[in-house]
Amino acid sequence: MTLDTNQPQSGETPETGDEGVSEFLRDTSLFLAPDPLIMNNHGVEDRTPLEEESLAAEKDPARLEIVRERLLAGANESFDMLESMGAAPGAKWGDCVSAIFTASGDLSLASTGGVVIFCNLVQYPIKFINKYWTNEPTVGVREGDAFLVNDARYGQAHNTDQSMMMPVFWEGKLVAWVGATVHEGENGAIEPGGMPSMAEQVWDEGLKMSPFRVAENYTLRRDIVTFLQNSVREPKLQYADMKVKMFTCRRLEQRMHEAISEFGLEAVVACLRSNLEDTDVEVRKRLKEWPDGTVRHSWWTDGTLRENAMIKINLALTKRGDRLIFDYRGSSPEFTNRSNNSLDITLKGMLAQLFLTYIWPDLPRNQGVLAPIEFIFDERSIIKPDFGTPNAQSMMSVFTSWSVAQVCVMKYLYSVPDKYTRVIAPWFNMINTFLFGGVTQHGEMVGNVCADINGMGGGALADRDGQHSCAPIFATMADLGEQEFMEEEMPFVQLVSKKLMKDNQGFGRQRGGMGYQMILALRDSPVWGFMLTAIGSKFPNVPGLFGGYGCPTYPLCRISNVDVFEAMQSDPSQFRYSIEELMNERPFAEGKYSTHPMFMPYSLAERGELYMIAQGTGGGFGDPLERDPEEVMRDYQEDLVSEDVAWRIYRVVFDPETRIVDEEATRSARDEARKQRLDESMSFEDYCADYVTETPPANLPYYGSWEDPAMVYAGSPDRYYPAGQVNPPVVMPNPLEVKIARLERELAEARQG
């Protein structure tokens, strides 16, 4: 499959020219699904007449910059409000954002902190409201209204997030929109916490709020609030954060009104519009500096959250002149009864985040950054699923798709003379954390997620190691939260918290930032459960860069049949403060020790049994044999690497007592290792002849393309289809039924003797 870059790509289909037909269809529509004209266009809307007038009237860039700084101060002020007042754990740790949109709905100005992808996606529900509710007699859009949305298919990252949108009027005319988004957590899905991996249908995913009005005259409608409270496990949270988001929007509206009073409507409108257009122009200019060509990279996610499966994300990134084309064809087909699918808009929003935080962090945070960028997907693929396909766990595919893009972009960026940030190895990309649900020590029912979701390790740079458990890929300024604060509200304790895990390293000349371990246990609750929704227990989640290695794999480790609180009371010396020691030394004689993939459906917990995981490490950069031996010794001193890794990976010869490096012996050991590399390697031709196969291994449940991106596998070598035309579609069996069938087979064999 080749890409013709001479043909402009257009995602839009023309609207019917016949007004009479359109009107008839509008009046007789039974159901207003997401509008493909809105959803398929990630670019900037055409200028409105007011924008034309305003840009003609306001030409002084210095004045527009003053207006911009004023609006940004308002956005940041409202973000601080959202973060300080928000009741959801996500809000407290920065998993939220506030932003200003043009009257047409384009994201023009996001708060400096917070999650860009959230507000990038809010453009879609605003455009839906503009198109369908403004002139709808039963709805309408008036000053003092507030609208709410959480259905990802109308424009959200996944439906655990809730966005509020408020129109900004001036002298009776709609002149802008403002919005606030929070990762709320609980949403009434089949499992608590808002991210149900057990969802097999979209109706298992909880609340499905298409954009609808929840407030009039700046007052929440109590009938609607009551309905929403009844639909979720955390009624207090639902009400509290609707109020918080509304006051955040009101503060933004107030700052908009003040700016208009001071600078005039035209200056504010011109500012919002030029933000978008200037960013678009600047991005095209910067893209011209990249080399032309195609960079390819694939990665595999190793599970659906219900079973392990090898799921391909395939990317060919083509750059020509000022155009950049993300071609994701050849990726896995959609899983019609699993929640690991991601909408294409979610991926586009994540890529806005890639550019605005990792490539051009100096650019204003708006959607103009994506205007010059084009996308190609296979229909009904895991990153462009059908309307009826679940997407509650979109992170499982969108984070990998993001990392694949990060690697490709770095391969373009390295040679560019003028950079705005540095080339970096892949950031760790998976949510190695616990979700929880149940009744707290205060008698309240809750369902949410630990802030350790933000503890992803940073990638290594050309001249610097990555940062340990630093920030999530979706928000560079987020917080890990205070464990003690959590324990005041929740009935579980992290016995080991934020202790970096030895040898959990992305090896390289510069190593990746490492991940910490979490060892937790339930203490006092009448009913409580944990759940885990991550992948990467068989195939790692991220690679390294330019000869560096990626992260290892991660399991869930458990010790059941023990009450660790009793054990620590009777004999505190039994306890061990690392997963490695607890699992290898097995200090609790009666304990049952087991390992599992990083996905676990919501399961009730017993008091004092141990759940243990580690955060992931970022990728390493460059050849590990070139790592400065003193840096290996520093990691050894800090207990980040063992003697084994110092020798096996880095070939450092040293005295373990004094940590003094034998430089001569190290040099010759490294030379010997290089000689071994050449001795044990082969030519590329021989490798392809002897080690590359025509089809995926028969024992691997494989999804996506192999060599040819136009053809995809759907679980086995005999299920091979043109991409986008997998028929029958992928439907996974219930893992419990698979297990029962296996046990029945074994039982039958045993009975036969």
Place this chain on the structure above:
Amino acid sequence: MNVFITDALVINLEKETWHCRGCDAELGSARENYKSFLRVRPRNPQDIHAPIIDKDRYEFTFAPDPEWTRIVEYYCPHCARQMEAEYLPPGHPPAYDIELDIDALKAQWADREALTEPAIGPAFVPPQHHHRKGGE
């Protein structure tokens, strides 16, 4: 003129050739996949990411599953510098990861000054601290 394409690979524009950045050795035509000029070694992923917990007792050990993962290492045939470590399902074809338009690259660099070192980008400057003691 040399262009630093990756941390390990350089393209010489006049000769249109890939070179090792470690030892300067000429590898082959820049219009072809650089991997075809390198030495290749398939690795059991557990030789790199070794089990952290006892592999005789546990199914998942922090080490990748060799039936699901192969690490393919690429070395300079002269100095053995590791240029890429590619993670693949066993048997999967290696990616043709960097396919540049060499004519466009030459045109682009015709207007640029040659670099003697790769441009690693702006240095990190910590922002000024605003909350000084004494309210300055």
